[in-house]
Amino acid sequence: ATGWIAWNNTDYDDLWDRSPYDHHPFEMHFGITDHAGRPKEPLRELAAFARVLERVDFARCRRTDADAALVVPAFLERGYPYSRPADRPLIFTSLHQGYVAARAADLPVALAREADGLPADAALYLLPSTRQLTTRTRRELERRAREGATVYLSFCSGEHPTTRGPWFHDLDGLFGVELQLSYGVAEPIEDDVLEMTFTEDFGSLAAGETLRFPVAGNEDSRAYLPVVPAGARVVATDAHGRPALLTYETGRGRTVLATYPLEHMAARTSRVNPEETHRLYAALARIAGAARPVTVDTPYVAADTLVREDGKRFVWLVSQADEELTVRPDADGELRDLESGEPVRDVVVAPYGVRVLELG
Incomplete structure (x- = not known):
């Protein structure tokens, strides 16, 4: 959906003794006019909005094409074996937070459903706090990176104790690392704030800069991914000197791995926005050559x-x-x-x- 609905018609003070207003009284005052038909502030705002739409001839406008794709895993909408009901809220909230971060970075982004196949023309693929992908998509992402795209994924262990960790094959090969994770075991994040310090320039982020992220999640998802580089280059470390962000040059492009569930942690933190993932996304956009008009x-x-x-x-x-x-x-x-x-x-x-x- 890319449009708007003006809601609601009017206030209903005179219907206080009828359902649903007798048991949902707050519903009586959602109107854009009061119970006597007088304009309220939302109606005045809608009128101003309508004037702007007329001025730009909105019916003949479209969004500028996006160079970045926010990948929607098929596990959100399909009941694959061994997936769990808890997977879907995690996927949804991580995507939502990823979209918020992209907007805060002024990065135009298109939602790309894995079930439809990935768009072929994206310069940057964003996979926020993603643990589940089909084999077809994992291979396609590798091919896109070799052809010049930038593929970013942040690790997430999942919110339930069954099948913790990455749920797609050969994460090592895709990101140029060697997993140090014991199967089914979550490596807990013990700090309350993740400090990601850059060891070299990375897009718009300079060497020595530190991004700080509040840590959140349950006993299963409040976890990081221990890795050692195997072709990848560590570009940022955590407060303990462990790899927090790695980039792996492959073909004409690259893959980028965050070993912490940045978007998931933000999604599980109250009143967190704006948090600093938008700065990482801005850096990724610069590296990928994704336009920000x-x-x-x-x-x-x-x-x-x-x-x-x-x-x-x-x-x-x-x-x-x-x-x-x-x-x-x-x-x-x-x-x-x-x-x-x-x-x-x-x-x-x-x-x-x-x-x-x-x-x-």
Whole structure:
């Protein structure tokens, strides 16, 4: 789904004694008008939104093509033998957190269902906290990397004690490592915060920089993957000097392995966003050559573009901050005010507000 539904019609104060409002009273005040038909703030916002859609001729617009694919494992939707009901919520929440991180990195990303086959033209494949893949997909990812793509996967042990660890063949060969994991045993993360320190430059991350991630998960999933390099290069270590991020050059591309379940840990942490996975995704995008047509220097404002049939492009800046922010977008063209056409550099975005600009 890529559209919107305006919901709900009106408030229902006068129906307080009827079902479902007599036992769900909060349902009475979801309206965009009050019980007397007077406009509420959501209706005024919808009216402003409609004016923007008309101004950009939204019906003739589409999202800019994405160079990054967020891979949706088939185990989310198919009941394979030895899979467990607990697998699906983990897959879903990890994907959700991966999408949030991609948006915070201003990285356009497309959801790619493993069940449909992987898109052939992605520069970057993201597999957040992924433990289950079919053999066909694992081999296809290796082929894509050899042909020039970047394949990123973060390890996840799973949230149940049966079949812990990677559930696809030859992780060693795909990522250039040797597993040091005993079958079925979870190696617990004992720190409350993962410190990932880079030992060399990695995309937009400089050697010596440290990313910090709150650790979370249950007794099965709060686990890391012990490996030693076997062709891969360690680009970041944890606080104990163990490999935390490795890259393996293969053919014209590469694979990247995070030995911690970054997205899963974030998904299991309350009020965690924005957390620092977006910085890793931005670095991956730079390494992969995945386009980010417009970026801002704060994860509290998401930036993306639409392109119209006539070639005109529009930048959308969407704030998740509860205060006014001023940002200076970095775009691959000149930004202009939607109404006046005047050039724009610094953009003021209201709390939870949206600004739309033309991109020349």
